[in-house]
Amino acid sequence: MTGSATVLLVRHGSTTETGARLTGRRPGIGLDERGRGQATRLAQRLAPLQLNAVVSSPLQRCRETAEAIRAAQPAESGVENVRTDPELIECDYGDWTGKLLVDLVDEPAWHTVQHHASAARFPGGEGLAEVAHRATRAVRDHIERLLDTHQHPVLLVCSHGDVIKAVLADALGMHLDLFQRIQADPCSLSAIRYTSGRPFVLRLNDCGETLVGLVPRGEYPRIDDTDAVVGGGGGGEAENPRV
Template sequence: MATVILVRHGRTTANATAVLAGRAEGVVLDDVGREQVARAGDRLATLRLARLVTSPLERTCETADAIAAGQAADIQPLVDEGVVEVDYGEWQGRSLKELAGDELWKVVQRQPSAVTFPGGESLVAAAARAVSAVRRHDAEVSSQHGDDAVWALVSHGDILKAVLADALGSHLDQFQRIVVDPGSISVVRYTADRPYVLAVNTHQGPVALPPVSADAVPGGGAGPSRSGTET
């Protein structure tokens, strides 16, 4: 199966002021965020992306545009509602400091699978739609371009953490152990037997895609052929 590059959007005005943006309009990248996505675009420039998928929100579309600009071949981002930000309902637009005093905050930290945001969606539902969308795109890319194809997804922190938790075979209640920073790149390769998580939350260096066989290699395998390559 193909390899998916998971990119979180760059830092936004809401991130910088510790506000839960959710699906609010007008949340765009700040200066730091624009630098982050430019760097992400540079890191992916050597890869030929077969597909570029993005959440429909402004901050992810800005990030996807930066990645597309770095590609040698013309590529148009494909918007998919399946990977849009979690619907945080009444939590949207509130400060994280204020939300930390809510009883639901403790459940979000300790048992995410039990959380349904008031007036919004459950984390279980958000994870299910995102994982379904990623696996659908991956299967389509593999079918159309072959198992060596690479594609990219630009989405949001909790959405990407849910996708990574699924790839790791972890219960959703463990997904808070995964860190996905703004502008970071993670890499997953799906196979018929299992997904392989090749990188999580990286910020620097070229994105190396070491070969993965159908079976996990005892001892860990040889890794990338190029010495010093970072993922």
């Protein structure tokens, strides 16, 4: 790699299911009112930056978030559209897709997902090691393409909680089994600078000028507070309705 690249990792904004149900890859689920507000506020924060590319998971909730960010960019940025990349799609949760998170704690695979992610494979779905491999490779491929025409490009990637956590774990040099120690709230911003020597994590789960989420609210009565919420959870300001 010649030069360096800054990658901004954005999780999509909230939907009616975020933090309550494991949405997975089900189509047609877009941002709710709170999620649209989150996306608008983040877009305003990022507007002073000149992005060189905006890439998104193909799922609607990510595309809507990414489009809000792209639309707030100044005309001179040159980012005319949001590119979608299937390699950045949500994990295929298989038989867990669509289930309430509070019901999944009884599943035999829950402990493996929490403590041995590298060995975790969702019943009828994808393994977390596969998610990590495809996502980190996709991010690096986008960087290489941008470096062909820019010396220090800024790439925005809009994806999903577990996908973002896997990319951050790779940048931190963490074993995937530890990736549940990372939090990625709805519409949070994380940032990595990739160089020829090593990546540097610049920002992690930044949700703006707010203290929301710093104190547990007990939204998950059946989930141990030492466990991560599969899929990323609803963030500190979520109402987490039992849909």
